[in-house]
Amino acid sequence: xxxxxxxxxxxxxxxxxxxxxxxTGQLPCASMDNDLEGWTTGPAVTSLSGEESKLYWQPVSxxxxxxxxxxxxxxETRLHQDIKDYxxxxxxxGIDCTSPAGEIHLLQVWNDADMExxxxxxxxxxxxxxxxxxxxxxxFGVGQGDEILVIDNSTGEVYLEIPGRRPHRKLADNLxxxxxACDIA
Numbered sequence: 001x002x003x004x005x006x007x008x009x010x011x012x013x014x015x016x017x018x019x020x021x022x023x024t025g026q027l028p029c030a031s032m033d034n035d036l037e038g039w040t041t042g043p044a045v046t047s048l049s050g051e052e053s054k055l056y057w058q059p060v061s062x063x064x065x066x067x068x069x070x071x072x073x074x075x076e077t078r079l080h081q082d083i084k085d086y087x088x089x090x091x092x093x094g095i096d097c098t099s100p101a102g103e104i105h106l107l108q109v110w111n112d113a114d115m116e117x118x119x120x121x122x123x124x125x126x127x128x129x130x131x132x133x134x135x136x137x138x139x140f141g142v143g144q145g146d147e148i149l150v151i152d153n154s155t156g157e158v159y160l161e162i163p164g165r166r167p168h169r170k171l172a173d174n175l176x177x178x179x180x181a182c183d184i185a
Contacts, residue, residue, distance in 0.1 A: 003176075004085075004176035005082055006085060006089040006090075007176070009086070009090060009179060010090075011180070012095070012182055012184070013058075013090065013095070015183065016095050016184050017059075027057060028056065028095075029049075029054040029057070032048065032050075036110060036111070036117075038110075038112070038113050039055075040055055041111075042110045043062075043091035044093065059090040059092035061091075062091050062109070063089070065081075065087075065088035067087060067088050067109070067119075068083070068084050071122055071126075077153070079138065079153060080151055080152075080153045080156050082151055082175040083140065083151055085175075086140055086175060087115070090108060091109060092108040093110060094108045095184075097182045097184050097185060099182045100178070100181050101143050101160055101169070101171055102144055103185065104141050104143050106140065106149075122138060125137075126138075128164060132164065135153070137159065137167060138150060138151055139161075140175070143160055147160045148160070149161075149171070151174075152167065156174045157172070157173055158173075158174065158177075
């Protein structure tokens, strides 16, 4: 069964692909000079243009929500299903869009190497929250300035947060609701 998160992301990605194609006549592209392991052969890659040093991509269904299990084991806590669905739905580059928080960048996972980097970063974020005796939040995007987009692990509510501080502005009751409120600029 497809989760609400997957459906919301799929709809937003379709808008993103359509918008990009209407502006450029092509799929989204990224620079081939990214140093991420496997960048040019990631599941989302559709074609490479060596002359332009660009790779063209589109989101590819991933459908494996078990990618964060090791993180759960390390933290000895269950992660909210929304964050597992979010990072387990698609292989994709992140996308810029508009949201109730203004202009944002939604993070995504490009390939297995990127998933490992994400887990390390989420673990570091979680340890910082534990050290400061703050409720566990998990990031999924970047807002303006120093703000990040997070979900509260216990409730699934979406907030803006400055790293090291408590969430300061509630944006939605859940991640699907938040993604459904996003649009392509």
